[in-house]
Amino acid sequence: MERINLLGRTVAEMQDLMLEMGEKPFKGRQLFKWLYGANQPDFLHMTDLSLSVRHQLAEKYRFEGLVPEKISRSRDGTEKILFRLDDGNVVETVMIPEKAKKTICVSSQVGCALGCRFCATGKIGFKRNLTTGEIVGQLLFIRRQYGPDSFQNIVFMGMGEPLMNFPNLISSIGIISSELGLALSAKKITVSTVGLVPKIYELADTGLKVNLAVSLHAATDEKRRAIMPVSRGYILSELMDAARYFTRKRKKRITFEYILFEGFNDSFDDVLALSNLIKGIPCKINILAYNPVGSLPYNRPSDEKVDEFGRLLYPRAPAVTVRKSRGLDIDAACGQLAGKYLKSL
Ligand code: SF4
Numbered sequence: 001m002e003r004i005n006l007l008g009r010t011v012a013e014m015q016d017l018m019l020e021m022g023e024k025p026f027k028g029r030q031l032f033k034w035l036y037g038a039n040q041p042d043f044l045h046m047t048d049l050s051l052s053v054r055h056q057l058a059e060k061y062r063f064e065g066l067v068p069e070k071i072s073r074s075r076d077g078t079e080k081i082l083f084r085l086d087d088g089n090v091v092e093t094v095m096i097p098e099k100a101k102k103t104i105c106v107s108s109q110v111g112c113a114l115g116c117r118f119c120a121t122g123k124i125g126f127k128r129n130l131t132t133g134e135i136v137g138q139l140l141f142i143r144r145q146y147g148p149d150s151f152q153n154i155v156f157m158g159m160g161e162p163l164m165n166f167p168n169l170i171s172s173i174g175i176i177s178s179e180l181g182l183a184l185s186a187k188k189i190t191v192s193t194v195g196l197v198p199k200i201y202e203l204a205d206t207g208l209k210v211n212l213a214v215s216l217h218a219a220t221d222e223k224r225r226a227i228m229p230v231s232r233g234y235i236l237s238e239l240m241d242a243a244r245y246f247t248r249k250r251k252k253r254i255t256f257e258y259i260l261f262e263g264f265n266d267s268f269d270d271v272l273a274l275s276n277l278i279k280g281i282p283c284k285i286n287i288l289a290y291n292p293v294g295s296l297p298y299n300r301p302s303d304e305k306v307d308e309f310g311r312l313l314y315p316r317a318p319a320v321t322v323r324k325s326r327g328l329d330i331d332a333a334c335g336q337l338a339g340k341y342l343k344s345l
Pocket of ligand 1: 112113
């Protein structure tokens with residue numbers, strides 16, 4: 001009999017599993033803690049469960065994580081892990097060291113349906129959503145490989161649009177932030193979206209204390225439509241209303257990501273349009289120079305241009321940071337994740 005993989009099961013599901021076995025539900029919490037909190041996949045080592053329960057579990061279940069196919073290391077310390085999934089698809093996860101801390105950039109889908117014109121993942125098209133287990137599995141692998149303190153922050157900014165995989169996003173955040181699970185506070189988790197307006201409201205209403213980052217990249221509907229097809233469905237005024245709602249509910253500022261493309265959105269008029277757009281919203285703006293992707297028709301502005309944009313925006317926005325691209329030499333930077341799908345680009 002094929003043993004069932006418990007990777008991705010929530011604490012409630014593990015309590016149900018114990019009930020089905022005729023055991024008390026609290027044993028499901030113990031099981032959950034062993035599997036995610038202690039990263040112990042071997043049921044026979046779960047010493048606070050009876051021997052009989054351990055053997056029953058080992059007979060029916062397994063807890064198998066993701067298998068890395070390749071790990072690339074950048075000169076700047078960034079690491080990119082390519083995982084081969086059970087169905088042959090691949091996803092990538094990026095570890096970004098920043099001072100003493102490490103941030104993990106997690107993928108939520110194989111490919112992406114939203115087709116942003118500048119993004120390597122968007123070029124792949126949508127393959128499928130990642131399961132809860134495949135999302136959490138990226139982090140469990142890193143903990144297993146690099147130790148329990150191997151990261152302090154998580155950003156859902158890898159392959160895919162996390163809000164398009166909403167149920168699995170929410171259940172994976174539950175496992176990650178549970179004291180019994182990966183025990184990383186939700187406040188250390190950032191969900192990044194291109195701006196799926198109804199889902200931003202839904203995320204705010206979950207009450208989860210996660211952070212929100214909205215990829216803006218242009219401050220007028222016309223320009224945004226030119227690079228992000230999703231913005232045809234949601235105009236900027238609706239997106240700003242959703243952003244305001246999130247900040248009110250979450251009682252925290254949000255982040256707007258703004259990638260600078262040479263000659264497209266990097267002028268003084270763009271500075272003015274952007275500062276006007278975000279007026280009154282508690283926010284920080286992250287400016288990042290575009291990371292070139294193969295033959296895509298966008299260019300990276302000079303470092304001087306990026307700094308100048310930041311300087312001009314700074315007095316007109318609540319907070320501005322100019323982010324450095326990480327992992328450029330291993331195609332691990334923002335918008336470059338494409339697994340092995342885009343060899344021809
Ligand atoms: S930028 Fe994000 S939403 Fe847009 S295509 Fe790439 S992965 Fe999808």
